[in-house]
Amino acid sequence: MRHIISVIVENKFGVLARVSGLFSSRGYNIDSLTVGETNDPEVSRMTIVVKGDDSILDQVMKQLNKLVDVIEVVDLPREQSVRRELCLIKVNCNSGTRTEILEIANVFRAKTIHIGHTSLIIQITGTEEKINGFINLMEPFKILEVARTGVAAMQRESKEQ
Amino acid sequence: MKLTGSDIFIECLRKEKVEVLFGYPGGVVIPIFDKLYDAKDIRFVLTRHEQGAAHAADGYARATGKTGVCLATSGPGATNLVTGIATAYMDSIPMVAFTGQVPMSLIGTDAFQEADITGITRPITKHNFLISDTSKMVDIISEAFYIASTGRPGPVLVDLPKDVSTGMIDFEWPEKPSIPKGYKVVKYADPSVIKNAADAIKASKKPYIYTGGGIIISGAGKELVTFAERINAPVTTTLMGLGGFPGSHPLWVGMPGMHGTYTANMAFTDCDLVIAIGARFDDRVTGKIEGFAPNAKIIHIDTDPAAIAKNVKVDIAVVGDAKAILEQLLEVVKKRDRNGWNDYIDEMKTSHPVTYDKKSGTIKPQYVVEQIYEATKGDAIITTEVGQNQMWASLFYTYDKPRRFISSGGLGTMGYGFPAAIGAQMGKPDAIVFDIAGDGSIQMNIQEMATAVEQKLPVNIAILNNKFLGMVRQWQELFYGKRYSSTNIELQPDFVKLAEAYGAHGIRVDKPENVRSAIEEAISIKGPVILDFIVDREENVWPMVAPGAALSEVMEGLF
Ligand SMILES: Cc1ncc(C[n+]2csc(CCOP(=O)(O)OP(=O)(O)O)c2C)c(N)n1
Numbered sequence: 001m002r003h004i005i006s007v008i009v010e011n012k013f014g015v016l017a018r019v020s021g022l023f024s025s026r027g028y029n030i031d032s033l034t035v036g037e038t039n040d041p042e043v044s045r046m047t048i049v050v051k052g053d054d055s056i057l058d059q060v061m062k063q064l065n066k067l068v069d070v071i072e073v074v075d076l077p078r079e080q081s082v083r084r085e086l087c088l089i090k091v092n093c094n095s096g097t098r099t100e101i102l103e104i105a106n107v108f109r110a111k112t113i114h115i116g117h118t119s120l121i122i123q124i125t126g127t128e129e130k131i132n133g134f135i136n137l138m139e140p141f142k143i144l145e146v147a148r149t150g151v152a153a154m155q156r157e158s159k160e161q
Numbered sequence: 162m163k164l165t166g167s168d169i170f171i172e173c174l175r176k177e178k179v180e181v182l183f184g185y186p187g188g189v190v191i192p193i194f195d196k197l198y199d200a201k202d203i204r205f206v207l208t209r210h211e212q213g214a215a216h217a218a219d220g221y222a223r224a225t226g227k228t229g230v231c232l233a234t235s236g237p238g239a240t241n242l243v244t245g246i247a248t249a250y251m252d253s254i255p256m257v258a259f260t261g262q263v264p265m266s267l268i269g270t271d272a273f274q275e276a277d278i279t280g281i282t283r284p285i286t287k288h289n290f291l292i293s294d295t296s297k298m299v300d301i302i303s304e305a306f307y308i309a310s311t312g313r314p315g316p317v318l319v320d321l322p323k324d325v326s327t328g329m330i331d332f333e334w335p336e337k338p339s340i341p342k343g344y345k346v347v348k349y350a351d352p353s354v355i356k357n358a359a360d361a362i363k364a365s366k367k368p369y370i371y372t373g374g375g376i377i378i379s380g381a382g383k384e385l386v387t388f389a390e391r392i393n394a395p396v397t398t399t400l401m402g403l404g405g406f407p408g409s410h411p412l413w414v415g416m417p418g419m420h421g422t423y424t425a426n427m428a429f430t431d432c433d434l435v436i437a438i439g440a441r442f443d444d445r446v447t448g449k450i451e452g453f454a455p456n457a458k459i460i461h462i463d464t465d466p467a468a469i470a471k472n473v474k475v476d477i478a479v480v481g482d483a484k485a486i487l488e489q490l491l492e493v494v495k496k497r498d499r500n501g502w503n504d505y506i507d508e509m510k511t512s513h514p515v516t517y518d519k520k521s522g523t524i525k526p527q528y529v530v531e532q533i534y535e536a537t538k539g540d541a542i543i544t545t546e547v548g549q550n551q552m553w554a555s556l557f558y559t560y561d562k563p564r565r566f567i568s569s570g571g572l573g574t575m576g577y578g579f580p581a582a583i584g585a586q587m588g589k590p591d592a593i594v595f596d597i598a599g600d601g602s603i604q605m606n607i608q609e610m611a612t613a614v615e616q617k618l619p620v621n622i623a624i625l626n627n628k629f630l631g632m633v634r635q636w637q638e639l640f641y642g643k644r645y646s647s648t649n650i651e652l653q654p655d656f657v658k659l660a661e662a663y664g665a666h667g668i669r670v671d672k673p674e675n676v677r678s679a680i681e682e683a684i685s686i687k688g689p690v691i692l693d694f695i696v697d698r699e700e701n702v703w704p705m706v707a708p709g710a711a712l713s714e715v716m717e718g719l720f
Binding site for chain 2: 058
């Protein structure tokens with residue numbers, strides 16, 4: 001099963017290594033991990049996408065909770081959370097393909113942020129599925145580079161409100 | 162008040178009521194040692210290897226219940242602590258390890274004697290810190306002691322860069338000690354969970370109480386006895402839990418697991434309810450997991466939520482402190498009368514005692530342990546090394562009180578017992594302390610004899626000398642066709658002369674009739690003593706559940 005786990009941590013030295021170490025020491029592969037400050041600069045949020053055996057994940061979540069620098073751990077339920085990712089794609093182009101690429105980008109509400117003679121850089125945000133779909137469509141034009149941020153996610157409604 | 166980091170360090174130790182510190186100096190910690198020179202109220206014990214310092218701090222903690230503290234220099238000093246830290250981590254022992262570090266400006270440059278010790282110890286500490294600024298020292302050290310000693314205890318490492326310990330700041334005690342934000346400790350459980358547990362106990366015809374080190378850590382011994390007597394359930398205690406329930410109590414059935422008693426193992430197989438308290442279902446206890454407690458519901462009480470349901474499926478999970486939860490249970494659990502289950506258990510205990518061949522005419526290691534028990538009236542602090550010696554020390558000495566049996570259970574660290582005995586003796590100066598040792602293990606930290614002599618500690622080392630790495634040899638005998646690959650260690654020092662070379666006493670015993678008098682002589686000697694017992698070379702530890710077998714397949718020796 002695929003899970004998106006949100007980990008609220010104290011923004012301290014070594015915390016990223018502690019969190020990622022818990023996954024790697026159990027042979028658990030992280031699909032993506034994003035981290036950044038919250039509105040409180042002393043607190044960061046990590047969003048971790050993993051897939052694997054549920055009982056191992058349950059154990060990892062308990063271990064995460066045990067880390068001194070971890071304030072909260074939530075396994076975000078798919079239906080009740082929003083997930084977004086940003087992706088930059090550098091794709092090969094020439095005068096013949098440029099318009100076609102831009103049209104596709106337009107349909108995906110992606111932005112063109114650099115236009116060169118032989119390549120374009122497109123920025124797209126959305127769910128992973130949307131980004132995967134876009135990358136698929138770019139494939140025939142020859143993708144030169146892809147940079148994805150990984151998923152950021154949060155629950156639609158907070159519990160205590 | 163202007164103070165240096167090293168001054169503040171000493172003040173922090175005082176504030177934490179540290180009476181003894183085990184360690185070893187080196188370049189980047191000289192400023193701290195310079196302050197320790199004047200701090201007469203903090204006893205510094207110079208070990209002869211940093212591993213010895215870590216184990217001594219751990220032994221001190223296990224014997225006293227207080228937090229053990231050790232100090233080493235950067236690089237090799239810090240890495241020498243690693244085995245000791247991992248040992249304490251596996252057994253949930255409160256310990257704070259301080260390491261020197263190269264100055265902040267040099268970190269990451271492969272500076273002389275630099276090692277990334279916070280990185281190295283991340284998976285074997287409960288938490289660790291690098292103090293990056295002298296002004297953070299007070300908060301970090303108080304958090305370190307708090308984290309090490311609360312909840313499920315464990316080692317915490319604090320790395321002190323040299324410029325931090327020499328830096329000078331305006332110093333004032335903070336109003337309140339700092340407590341880490343995300344750190345939570347649960348004491349009591351929700352009453353509804355307690356009720357579920359009580360209902361399961363009420364419904365059970367064959368309840369079985371399985372306890373571990375958690376009982377000792379939380380000081381729940383009295384409550385446990387009351388609880389066990391209330392529900393008339395047999396009790397087993399793991400290696401870590403020995404003494405947490407009196408070994409001479411009629412409800413006690415011995416230790417479970419690979420070298421556990423027949424009764425303790427069969428009780429798992431036959432019971433209909435396991436009440437686990439502060440124990441973690443280690444694979445050495447459960448045997449083959451599919452064959453473990455096949456007919457039982459499991460209630461698991463533990464302070465660490467991550468320990469629950471880690472190795473076995475649990476029916477009722479109770480998170481909380483063992484003592485607090487037992488108090489809650491005692492409020493609601495009704496008396497359960499003895500029934501056929503109790504008769505069955507008692508009958509098994511009588512027909513399957515833990516025993517050995519008593520007519521051999523040679524010194525049996527089990528006999529040595531029994532004699533130590535009798536000579537010390539069961540009230541000594543016993544530390545152990547690892548291997549057969551450890552199992553005999555647990556099977557043939559009866560522990561009636563907590564903190565009397567001190568052994569590396571989780572990591573199984575050879576070389577632990579002697580430095581741990583030193584630490585235990587420092588913490589309990591009036592106790593009789595014996596390290597029950599193997600001739601292999603004792604050679605792993607024998608350098609600490611200098612420490613014991615220097616500190617004038619009357620620790621006794623009883624070497625059960627079989628001139629083998631006995632436990633490995635036993636496996637080779639039973640499972641590898643007696644191919645004794647690299648386990649014959651006949652080439653060994655003369656342990657009596659070795660003791661004497663350090664300025665200690667050595668006594669060799671090669672006849673059964675001299676065992677008892679030698680033990681008594683050792684006890685009467687004021688300084689450290691090595692007793693070199695020449696025992697049957699190929700004696701085996703029984704009972705035994707073969708690796709990978711179920712507990713019900715427990716094998717007993719033939720006598
Ligand atoms: C540091 C370390 N290295 C290796 C082992 C593996 N090991 C477990 S028991 C044992 C033999 C111990 O021999 P000895 O100390 O003579 O004790 P005996 O079993 O003979 O009582 C070994 C090598 C270990 N537990 N610890």
